[in-house]
Amino acid sequence: MPQTSEAIFETRLRARVCIQAHLVFDTAWRIGSGKEGETLSDLGVLLDVAGRPVLPGSSLKGRLRSTCESVAHALNLTACMLDHEATGCNCVSDVKYYHRVREEYRSACRSGLQQRLRWINQHTCAVCKLFGSPVMAGRLRVGDGKLQDWADLVQVRDGVVIDRDSQAAVNVLKYDYEVVPPGARFEIQIDLDNPTDADQALVGAALFEWHAGSTVGGFTSRGLGRFHLENITLRGVDLSDPKQRVRFLTRTRPEERLEDLGDWERYFSERIEAQVRRPEGGPGK
Numbered sequence: 001m002p003q004t005s006e007a008i009f010e011t012r013l014r015a016r017v018c019i020q021a022h023l024v025f026d027t028a029w030r031i032g033s034g035k036e037g038e039t040l041s042d043l044g045v046l047l048d049v050a051g052r053p054v055l056p057g058s059s060l061k062g063r064l065r066s067t068c069e070s071v072a073h074a075l076n077l078t079a080c081m082l083d084h085e086a087t088g089c090n091c092v093s094d095v096k097y098y099h100r101v102r103e104e105y106r107s108a109c110r111s112g113l114q115q116r117l118r119w120i121n122q123h124t125c126a127v128c129k130l131f132g133s134p135v136m137a138g139r140l141r142v143g144d145g146k147l148q149d150w151a152d153l154v155q156v157r158d159g160v161v162i163d164r165d166s167q168a169a170v171n172v173l174k175y176d177y178e179v180v181p182p183g184a185r186f187e188i189q190i191d192l193d194n195p196t197d198a199d200q201a202l203v204g205a206a207l208f209e210w211h212a213g214s215t216v217g218g219f220t221s222r223g224l225g226r227f228h229l230e231n232i233t234l235r236g237v238d239l240s241d242p243k244q245r246v247r248f249l250t251r252t253r254p255e256e257r258l259e260d261l262g263d264w265e266r267y268f269s270e271r272i273e274a275q276v277r278r279p280e281g282g283p284g285k
């Protein structure tokens with residue numbers, strides 16, 4: 001599969017990698033609805049019209065992004081974390097940095113499309129290239145989790161407001177919040193379009209972390225939201241191969257359109273190892 005840093009300029013689909021997995025909650029968890037719960041608790045959880053818990057793709061993507069940010073340095077890759085001053089990473093996704101270099105950017109824009117795209121590529125960190133930024137479309141999509149199994153009930157827990165000075169509970173300021181009990185299982189899907197070597201190393205390292213165990217949702221500092229991944233499968237298509245191209249264009253079932261890419265651990269280990277051995281700033285970035 002051709003993978004060059006110039007790939008980001010392409011709007012054509014050349015290759016796709018599709019990761020499917022089961023996300024299983026080891027503890028209770030909550031994605032807040034932003035309003036009162038069905039149980040009349042103060043802080044509801046997000047439920048669908050049938051009253052079943054929802055795991056939005058946006059929550060998963062946000063968590064995946066922060067996991068990739070945490071492993072980027074170990075992979076010799078840059079992550080601005082949207083804060084140029086804190087990270088020292090020159091990425092135009094940070095508004096403050098963009099304002100500093102906007103004259104340079106305008107000058108690149110006047111030099112034509114290729115110059116402009118090259119400039120954006122040089123001034124965007126590896127994580128923003130993968131997940132997208134205000135000036136560049138991302139190459140990664142995460143769908144909403146598809147519920148496979150759950151306890152079929154929402155629990156309510158009590159919370160108290162803690163006084164920051166005395167660290168004591170303020171008696172009159174009690175509230176309660178909803179959680180979904182442990183054991184909820186979702187099928188999740190992550191799609192990578194025209195991924196570079198660096199993209200695959202980042203997502204692969206994040207998958208290893210999620211397989212071992214991570215957190216998602218609210219109140220994780222109180223022990224909520226722990227999950228792990230199971231049954232990870234990997235499929236993909238390389239459209240430069242005529243056989244794969246015909247199959248992709250003529251099959252109707254999603255799982256038949258893509259080739260089985262084999263064992264995910266081996267696939268991503270190879271890419272992570274290659275990325276770690278690559279000198280900082282080298283190709284693939």
Ligand SMILES: [Zn+2]
Nearest residue numbers: 080091125128
């Ligand atoms: Zn960035």
